[in-house]
Amino acid sequence: MALKIVKGSIDRMFDKNLQDLVRGIRNHKEDEAKYISTCIDEIKQELKQDNIAVKANAVCKLTYLQMLGYDVSWAAFNIVEVMSSSKFTYKRIGYLAASQCFHESTDVIMLTTNQIRKDLSSPNQYDTGVALTGLSCFVTPDLARDLANDIMTLVSHGDCVKRKRCSVLIMYKVFLKYPESLRPAFPRLKEKLEDPDPGVQSAAVNVICELARRNPKNYLSLAPLFFKLMTSSTNNWVLIKIIKLFGALTPLEPRLGKKLIEPLTNLIHSTSAMSLLYECVNTVIAVLISLSSGMPNHSASIQVMKYLGLLAMSKILKTHPKSVQSHKDLILQCLDDKDESIRLRALDLLYGMVSKKNLMEIVKKLMLHVDKAEGTTYRDELLTKIIDICSQSNYQYITNFEWSVSQPVTPHPPGISVSWWTIRVFAVAQMATLLDNAHLLTGSMQRNGICEVLYAAAWICGEFSEHLENPLQTLEAMLRPKVATLPGHIQAVYVQNAAKLFATVLKSQEGNTDSTTAQETSQLMIDRLPLFVQSANLEVQERASCILQLVKYIQKLQQKDVEVAEEVIALFAGELNPVAPKAQKKVPVPEGLDLDAWINEPPSESESEDEQPKAIFAKEEPKHSRPRHTEVDEKELARRREARKQEQANNPFYIKASPSSQKVYQDAPGVEHIPVVQIDLSVPLKVPGLPMSDQYVKLEEERRQKERAEKKKKEKKKRKEKRSGRGKKHDSGPESEEDITPAHMVDIVTEEMPENALPSDDDDKDPNDPHKALDIDLDKPLADSEKLPVRSHRAAEAPKSPAEDGDAESAATQEPKKKSGKEKREKKKDKDRDRKVSLKCSVSLQIQFSTSRIFNELSPSSFWVFNEKKSSKHKKKKQKKEKEEKEKKKKKKKHHHHHHHSDGGGEESVQNGTVEEEEPLPVSVYDIQGNLQDGSQVVVSVIFENKCDSFLKSMEFNVLDSLNSKLQRPEGSGPHDGLTVPFQLPPGVSNEARFVFTVQSIVMPQKLKGTLTFIVKDSSTHEKLDFKLHFTCTSYLITTPCYSDAFAKLLESGDLKGSSVRLEGVNMPFHHLLARICFHHHFSVVERIDSCASMYSRSIQGHHVCLLVKTSGQTVSIDAKCDEPTLLGNVLDEIKQTFSQC
């Protein structure tokens, strides 16, 4: 042995340690990858050795390689090994490696639960420290759930400051992963805010600040506490955190603001820490108070302050926009700064301060910057911002739409022109000019994004063609051969809108006696359209050929002097309303509509094969029998319908669909969605014939001046008339926001929403935000159910979904079941009436099955313990064999009877256990009930009935946990502590208590030993009663009805394993036999044919149990199938036992 150790240490000396590895890598600069791969091979060898020191060294090297980007997850198990070393040195290495490379999907993480638990309660505070540090990095929901209680114990009982503060900090991580723990743990956390140790205090502040940042309103009640801390604490870090927290709280509670001024001012004056000062100022701003004087001067990097200043300003902006607007020039200057961070901040700020007055100016400046900007990201950002600025709040700041529409960069004319009908006329004229000059844009600019404008322009001209002055000219422009060089989607729009224009032209010519213009137009269409028919773009081709035929037909009609204009125009009739981007989402799904369901059964392959020949041989009559569209109108209607359909499909009817909707930018973080980014800036953004934006600025200015002059005149008049004393104020002041009247009275059309759409804005929230789960009301008192899970083993992957299925299913079937149960029970009642002992048991609503009821008899006569569910509705008498007890009644020897009780004639299981006691002995009866919500929880209700003449008090209930089943104890108590029964028992009184057990595996029956201690008042002596709880497998089964087809499917699935049992000498009618199995073992009969029946049941963890029971003479054979063979075996044993006893 000693030799081995020596050998191990010698080996170790020759191993590479971390330093050697690093050195080696540095020496192999050329073939680093190769060198590292040999090192990894060495490490793999080292990991295979038994010596933990060698392993730790290897893991240490792996941690380094992980940093270099090598995947080391293959060594996860070895890391766990090193973690569980008893030596701190190795443990630390292990935890470090784990914290670097473990994550939620690392499977070995579940192996660490017990190791971490051990380390948390280790006497060495540093063990706890490294465990917590590691855990904070790789905590998973499972770990959080399993360890929450241990961490809470550390928080409250931790003897050492370091442990305490670590455990307080880690609570935040636990909350994130396991939100249910927040409420039970919160009181402790709150206590820690007042901990005498500043370190613990600061940890608690840290955690609460993180929590409150996401859901501040839940933490308002803590404000006084924080206020006290703020005035007393000297730790700058804590102060910063608290002040930041107040910044988040004040908007919710305005009264806080006033209170905060004084301490904040004090801090600002007294502190020397720049960071604290900044945060104070920041919060002061958030608190809506401007503290302009008394700021001490600090010398700091101008750039840092510039950035933070801009950041602060953006906060002021939200509440006091006017005070920031006066610094507009300064901010515009910041755009010239060489630091990109500062430039972006300034941009943000500009975005917020745009108003009706300064919009044009700001955008003009920004456009200049676009020209200058170097680096694509920044330029993209600029352009996005420009568009955002223009479109913000539904274009509310744009007073002069002519200006907006004339901005070639503005890509949202469709949006605008749909929304504001007043400006359509103008927009249409603009766009027509644009189209006329399209040849300038195309050609050299073909490749860049500007031609997207044509897309919009063509659409506007078509849709609002009635506003065109000279539709014919525009039509001609749209059908120029050059158009064919445009991208396909634009061509398609061109073609479609040419048809619209054509309709308008026809309409306008209708009245004319001279029909040449109309005919010329038709001819023009017929001449030009073939160009598009040949297009390679499918859509263009399709539309063009469709329209071409239409026009040809119209031409024919024209030649016959038929008036067609009305009908043609009807093709494109219909007003467009803007549709809100969220509209689609908000259309409520009609009740009963399941979009995922098949409307018709999908045809199977064989069917379609069968049908094919049929179709071939079937007469084609149906087609012929359809009335031929001989009438002109009908034929045209059909074609119109088609054209209309197409048009609808391609119209930018939904604002959302247009690539330029403002929402798109706001929602999509990426810049690639912005259609304007490819603008080639070497090309001047000017189109001849269009007034330049500058001109508009000038025009606008003039217009405003005029208005102002007029207003002044009016005001003077008013003043003269009124002669009130306070007149002069308005005279010379700068024009206020309200004074600017928009160039057009534009009524903003509200965007269309589907009826009964909810006006909520919730859908903006990210449902994946982990903090959403932590939005929990912390002031509500704790409910019973909200307890931290007591330490327990991980439940074997409880198959949740089947259990939940069962829930729903059983909810549906509950009513009838209850009834039948009641009936049955009432029958029993009669039967049992003559028995001596009555036992109450119940079926509750939430809990589906009450399982084996066991009489646990400790004393024959005096003290009964019954079980009952609180919400009990049905009572049932149960028999009990008292006689036996009486026989056994002897002092100093008490027998423990296990009555494995079932129905009226229920059998007893073997009793066990003796109690050394002279006191009157109680009988305990209990009921084990599986908790459907949680496949690993079982509720045991116990009724204690005092049958003796003395008063009993201080009862404590305790059970010796097994590996599999554990009594859930309140947080903070040890694994061997008893639970106090929360009542006292006067003579002859009974009361009920419930205890929750966590059961890991339900496949095996279990017996748990327990003791009940109590004090008999008269003698004031401590008494003790032992008992046993018998968890049978049957008790985990839930009576679940099953239909025969589902049953057949289940058997066919092949997932189930079979087993069978034979019962000899059963002489009872078959239906009695079935009833017995149903009652005792929670099965339900699926189907019964003569002397054969199939039965079904399901466990709380979702195992299916299927039985096929056959009888012939006195022999009963049961063939059973279950997905869990062990469970099945035990259930069958229990069934066998049931029948062996009757």
Next chain:
Amino acid sequence: MIKAILIFNNHGKPRLSKFYEHYTEDTEQQIIRETFHLVSKRDENVCNFLEGGMLIGGSDYKLIYRHYATLYFVFCVDSSESELGILDLIQVFVETLDKCFENVCELDLIFHVDKVHNILAEMVMGGMVLETNMNEIITQVDAQNKMEKSEVTSVLA
């Protein structure tokens, strides 16, 4: 919350990476590379803050960095952290390293990255600041080193 702490040298070689949220090794390397790219092209006299953008977590996150001789110390934090507070924290971190390694230089970090991790663990735990007082940190680190030493000698003895 601190989301990540990175140390790399003027050439972008990682000297320490600590992510408080899980990324794959490849993503981690990419983040380090991109962060280096962003940080290294900035002048010495510009501000110490940088918006990470899409790099880590989006707009709520900032890169706060300091440049010491050959090394960049970068903290990626969200808006719950005070910008200047983190700058101070970086200073504390570096001073602590200086104390523990006695005139720290890049080589110390290269060869003793595990020790750097241990020191960092005393300052930041799971993305939250545990301790900002340098003396307290050093006391804790020393105590643990002492323990480690006693264990090692007992093995050799």
